[in-house]
Each structure stands twice: as structure tokens, then as C-alpha cells.
Amino acid sequence: MTEYGGTGDPARSLAILWRTGERPSRKGRPDLGVDGIVRAAIEVADAEGLTALSMRKVAERLGVGTMSLYTYIPGKAELIDVMVDTVYGELPTPQDVPGGWRARLELIARENLALCRRHPWLLQVATGRPPLGPNVMAKYDFELRAVDGLGLDEIEMDLVVTLINGYVHGAARGAVEAAQAEKQTGLTDEQWWWAHAPFLAKVFDARRYPTAARVGAAAGEAYNAAYDPERAFEFGLRRVLDGIEVFIRSRG
Amino acid sequence: MTEYGGTGDPARSLAILWRTGERPSRKGRPDLGVDGIVRAAIEVADAEGLTALSMRKVAERLGVGTMSLYTYIPGKAELIDVMVDTVYGELPTPQDVPGGWRARLELIARENLALCRRHPWLLQVATGRPPLGPNVMAKYDFELRAVDGLGLDEIEMDLVVTLINGYVHGAARGAVEAAQAEKQTGLTDEQWWWAHAPFLAKVFDARRYPTAARVGAAAGEAYNAAYDPERAFEFGLRRVLDGIEVFIRSRG
DNA sequence: CGTGCGTCCTGTACGCCGTACCGTACGGGA
DNA sequence: TCCCGTACGGTACGGCGTACAGGACGCACG
Structure with a gap:
């Protein structure tokens, strides 16, 4: 289970989102940076879900120590805030839509x-x-x-x-x-339903749930x-x- | 964050849900039982959220060792399955509804x-x-x-x-x-919005988001x-x- | 050319979590 | 009476987020 919200300290999230206090990258370093962290985090979450998203995994994917992430981001909650705003950027916003x-x-x-x-x-x-x-x-x-x-x-x-x-x-x-x-x-779905049908047949009283039984059967047939x-x-x-x-x- | 679903092994969940293999309570014991565990878990989740629901807390609330819960329930996922079915029982299902x-x-x-x-x-x-x-x-x-x-x-x-x-x-x-x-x-909401207004005033360009600015202002006024x-x-x-x-x- | 500071990075550690494993205690059938 | 199945729980493992205390290094300054 994943916790409900990704809502961290809004002031900190806002500062990162609008890239206030952007820092010029140091010379010889790969310079990590908020963008790279967020991109890596999105990849992990896409592949394995929000539950499996952990700071350790994001850091590993970047080839970096876990705690290094905290140089750029206050915590996981704020990271998720930024992830959300980032993927919203994928939505098209055309000027004119016919129709x-x-x-x-x-x-x-x-x-x-x-x-x-x-x-x-x-x-x-x-x-x-x-x-x-x-x-x-x-x-x-x-x-x-x-x-x-x-x-x-x-x-x-x-x-x-x-x-x-x-x-x-x-x-x-x-x-x-x-x-x-x-x-x-x-x-x-079909296989799953079929797998549990024997048990349900024993406990499920079709007379108690007549409408559900009728609709369930019809739905099963129609959709497979x-x-x-x-x-x-x-x-x-x-x-x-x-x-x-x-x-x-x-x-x- | 809480993980997504509460879907545990369906066969085990089903067996518990329909109380197959109900066991007569032992004599001298408080006998815990699935019902008590589920009730306690629902109380915890209601009060503190699904994130804060932990086996340790449920056990503590029941005055019982953590691992004792596993005598009745295969794991947390199945517990949540049963919690869901249980609270659905609160929904009324009257025979006739006028209108x-x-x-x-x-x-x-x-x-x-x-x-x-x-x-x-x-x-x-x-x-x-x-x-x-x-x-x-x-x-x-x-x-x-x-x-x-x-x-x-x-x-x-x-x-x-x-x-x-x-x-x-x-x-x-x-x-x-x-x-x-x-x-x-x-x-x-009002206090929150107001708290972040100064920052947003700096980064938010009303000309870039004219409609949002207009509607946001109107909504703020109307709802407080x-x-x-x-x-x-x-x-x-x-x-x-x-x-x-x-x-x-x-x-x- | 030091030298000290600010920034970036990280290892360790703490307190949570779910739960595997195994030992204990006890009621009830043989 | 003995024995075994069941209920119960203590300990431990591998995960988590992150506080904290450093280490390493570029750069401005004397």
C-alpha cells in the first residue's frame, strides 16, 4: 500500500517546481540535479509502482549514494510533488480544437x-x-x-x-x-474468475443475489x-x- | 505512502470472508478471532489512515502479541480485503425506495x-x-x-x-x-492559499494563465x-x- | 601560493514496517 | 496419563525514510 498523498512542505515544493534558486552546475561533477532525480524517480514508479519507489532505488539507478538526493530535494513527499507536475507536462494544450x-x-x-x-x-x-x-x-x-x-x-x-x-x-x-x-x-480476468468459481459455487447463493447472478453471467459471456x-x-x-x-x- | 491494493491471496481471503472453517473458541482464552482483529484494524485505519495501519498497532490495540494475528489472518493484504467487505456491510439495501x-x-x-x-x-x-x-x-x-x-x-x-x-x-x-x-x-483552504500567495505572486504570470487566474479569483471569492x-x-x-x-x- | 569556506556527496545509525521461523504453553482426545 | 494440535509470542531479517556527522573538493581571498 502506498501512502495517500505526496504532499510535502508546499513552500519547498514550490521553490523546486519553479526552479527558484537554480544553481549553476559545478565543474567536474555529473551534477545530479533535480531534473535527473525526478526523471529517475518517474522511471522507477512507472515500472514498479509508487509502493516500490524508494529513495534507495532512485539513488541506485543514478549510481549515487542515497543521501545525495537530499542535497536537492527535502524528502520523498516533495519529490512526488515534482513528479506530478512533471508528468502533467506531457499533456497537450493545443490552441484550437475543432468540434x-x-x-x-x-x-x-x-x-x-x-x-x-x-x-x-x-x-x-x-x-x-x-x-x-x-x-x-x-x-x-x-x-x-x-x-x-x-x-x-x-x-x-x-x-x-x-x-x-x-x-x-x-x-x-x-x-x-x-x-x-x-x-x-x-x-x-476470465482465468481468475474461473479459478475461483468452484469455491463461489459452494458459498454463493444465487437466490440471495439474483440480479448480481444474472448480470454477472451475462457480463462474463459478453466480455469473456x-x-x-x-x-x-x-x-x-x-x-x-x-x-x-x-x-x-x-x-x- | 501506502501500497495500492489490499489484494492478497484471493482463495485465503474468500475462506475468511465466508467464514469457512469457523473454529469454536477455545475455553479459557479471549479467543481473539477474525472479527475482533478486523474491527480493531478498521478503528486504526479510520483514525490514522491506511498508511499508519500496521500489524503492530492492531495487536497493541487488542493487547496481544503482534504475531498472534497471523494465527487468524495470512497477512496484511488479506486483512484489508476483509476490512473492505466488512464496511460495505454498513451500506443500507432497502427493498423499496420511493421515487x-x-x-x-x-x-x-x-x-x-x-x-x-x-x-x-x-x-x-x-x-x-x-x-x-x-x-x-x-x-x-x-x-x-x-x-x-x-x-x-x-x-x-x-x-x-x-x-x-x-x-x-x-x-x-x-x-x-x-x-x-x-x-x-x-x-x-483559505488560510493555505493565502499563505502561499506571496510566493505565487512572484512566479505566477497571470498573462500566461489568464483563464485560470480569472476563475481562481472568482472561486476564491465565492467559496471563501x-x-x-x-x-x-x-x-x-x-x-x-x-x-x-x-x-x-x-x-x- | 596557502588556506579556509561553502557546496556536494556519503556512511552510519535509528526507529519504523511486514512477516518467517521457532519455541512455549495448554486444552482435549486417546 | 500421555501426546499432539492449536494458540500465542519473542526474536530476527531485510526493507523503508531520513537525521546527523563527517569527507572531498572547487573557488575566493589573503
Whole structure:
């Protein structure tokens, strides 16, 4: 289990994020530096998860003593703050997206999902009071622009953006968990389900859970698996956007 | 940081969840037992978070040696599995809810939010391939019944339920994080924002992020805080239900 | 050309964690 | 009565984050 948030001392995180007090590299040294540390940490987290991310492993990957990291970074929490802002930099923020607000929100949703797929550990980091780095700002600004000029007031714009991000978070969680479950156990959903069917058959009383039994059986047949994250994401996104459309029309 | 999921060996978890091989308590002993351990663990996690939940602390709370826990439970992962199924038992599953599918889904959403508020650690536990205990089953069955008989096929029913749960998860995360941030730092959102304003004023270029600046300012004024989780939840729920309504009508 | 200081780097150590292993104590069937 | 299965727990191992106390080295200054 990974601890909840990566929220370290915000003042320290901010200073690093905006590279205040940048230091010119010393002559003969490899000079490590915040960037290299963050890059290495992201690689470790991508490959092995946030749980397995340790200062010792990051240092090892850089060929450096563990404690050297603390020259550049106050601690693990602040490191994670910077990691978050860094990968947010991967999100595109094009000036023009053809197709109106709906296409813009779809783009945002899909890109965020893709980002979470590339960096599953993002889902484990608390993002209330996020580290207010440049990329976090750019993301927020871009997302708000997607719903600007539709007749919504500022608060409503924020609410819509929050809704989209919240939805994507939930859906991404499902998708990532499904992928990780398969990788970690070596079993597909189908195989896993089948492996536990004998036991469940003994304890599970279909009369007590009739609807679950019916739907579970149908889902199993249709997907050849318990859960199809891609389909769930597309389905939910359409519903959420429909709901937003109703709202926008009512305000227009 | 806490590791991602609480997914231990599913076979072992299942055996405990359905209390297969229940053992009659020995005579003169307090007999500990799975139930007591789980209850103590939930108390610890509620009070201090999943990160701070340790076998040593649970044992201490029970006045028992740490290793004694392992007589009843294979390990921490399986303990968390059982904790999840146990707290799901707090969810009401009334036979009749007045007001149709919309009221039923609202009830589900609100009760799930409340559950996450009571047990914030739930949000940190992976629930793909959940521990298929009796309460997980009952929850799933109840939720499916909320959308039964509306003209949706089984797959669609599952998708709608998944959507609601995904949405609630995202919104609950926001609400819980906001509450925890305040408790942990001792600062309200407003105080926190204000504390970092001087620094941000120096590095933040409002011309680069015009929309974020505008909305941020408006939100700050309106809420006296950066984020109002209650309002965000209600707003999003209405949008999601509207989207589902559009879908149901199209299928009816 | 010293020399001293500031910066970068690191080894050691402390207190946590989960849990493997093994010894102990005791209730109950033979 | 004896013996064994079960409940219980002490010790120990390898991991973690990081406090602290140095060591090594470039550079400004006398």
C-alpha cells in the first residue's frame, strides 16, 4: 500500500517546481540535479509502482549514494510533488480544437486517461491542494478554456472541469487496476474468475443475489471477462457529456 | 505512502470472508478471532489512515502479541480485503425506495459518499477484482436492482452502476482530501492559499494563465475557499444522472 | 601560493514496517 | 496419563525514510 498523498512542505515544493534558486552546475561533477532525480524517480514508479519507489532505488539507478538526493530535494513527499507536475507536462494544450466544447472535453478526458495509463502511480497521489507548479497551472488553464464562452459563470466552469477530471480519475482507476491485476497475477480476468468459481459455487447463493447472478453471467459471456475498461470509459464519458450538455443548454 | 491494493491471496481471503472453517473458541482464552482483529484494524485505519495501519498497532490495540494475528489472518493484504467487505456491510439495501430509478441511484451515490467519509482509507484500496465477500455481493446486487426493469440489457445495467460508482469515487476523493488536508495541516483552504500567495505572486504570470487566474479569483471569492466538495458532488451527480436519463430515454 | 569556506556527496545509525521461523504453553482426545 | 494440535509470542531479517556527522573538493581571498 502506498501512502495517500505526496504532499510535502508546499513552500519547498514550490521553490523546486519553479526552479527558484537554480544553481549553476559545478565543474567536474555529473551534477545530479533535480531534473535527473525526478526523471529517475518517474522511471522507477512507472515500472514498479509508487509502493516500490524508494529513495534507495532512485539513488541506485543514478549510481549515487542515497543521501545525495537530499542535497536537492527535502524528502520523498516533495519529490512526488515534482513528479506530478512533471508528468502533467506531457499533456497537450493545443490552441484550437475543432468540434466545439464537446470535442475539447473529450480530448481532455482521453489525454488524461492516457496519462494515467502511462503513469499509474498518478492515481495514488492526492491532488487536493496540488503542487502549484507551472504544468499544473497550464493544465488547469487549458481545461478551463475548453468551457469558456459558453455562457457559464466562473464557478460553473470550475465545476464542469472538476466533474470531468473526477470522472476520468474513477474510470482510469478501473482501467489501470484491471491491467495491473492481470500483470501481477498472470491471470486474465476470465482465468481468475474461473479459478475461483468452484469455491463461489459452494458459498454463493444465487437466490440471495439474483440480479448480481444474472448480470454477472451475462457480463462474463459478453466480455469473456468480468470488466472491459475501454467500453466502460467510453460509455461513461458519453453520459457525462450528455449531462453537461443538458446543463449548458439550460444556461444558454 | 501506502501500497495500492489490499489484494492478497484471493482463495485465503474468500475462506475468511465466508467464514469457512469457523473454529469454536477455545475455553479459557479471549479467543481473539477474525472479527475482533478486523474491527480493531478498521478503528486504526479510520483514525490514522491506511498508511499508519500496521500489524503492530492492531495487536497493541487488542493487547496481544503482534504475531498472534497471523494465527487468524495470512497477512496484511488479506486483512484489508476483509476490512473492505466488512464496511460495505454498513451500506443500507432497502427493498423499496420511493421515487424511481433516479432516487435509487441518488441514494446509492450519497450512501457511498458517506461511507467513504467514514472510512477514507477505502479510497486507497484497489477494487478491481474485489474480495467477493457477502457484503460486496449484496452491494452489487442492490445497485443493479436500482436500474433493473428500465429496458436496459444486463451489460448496460452494469455500465450504469459502474459509472455511478466511478463518479462517486472521484467526488469522494475530492471531499476526503479536502477534509484531510485541513486536519493535517491545521490550515483551512483559505488560510493555505493565502499563505502561499506571496510566493505565487512572484512566479505566477497571470498573462500566461489568464483563464485560470480569472476563475481562481472568482472561486476564491465565492467559496471563501478554493474548493467546496459538497457543492461539487451535488453538481456532478445531477449532471451524471441527467446523462443517464438521456440514455434511458433513448433505450425506452 | 596557502588556506579556509561553502557546496556536494556519503556512511552510519535509528526507529519504523511486514512477516518467517521457532519455541512455549495448554486444552482435549486417546 | 500421555501426546499432539492449536494458540500465542519473542526474536530476527531485510526493507523503508531520513537525521546527523563527517569527507572531498572547487573557488575566493589573503
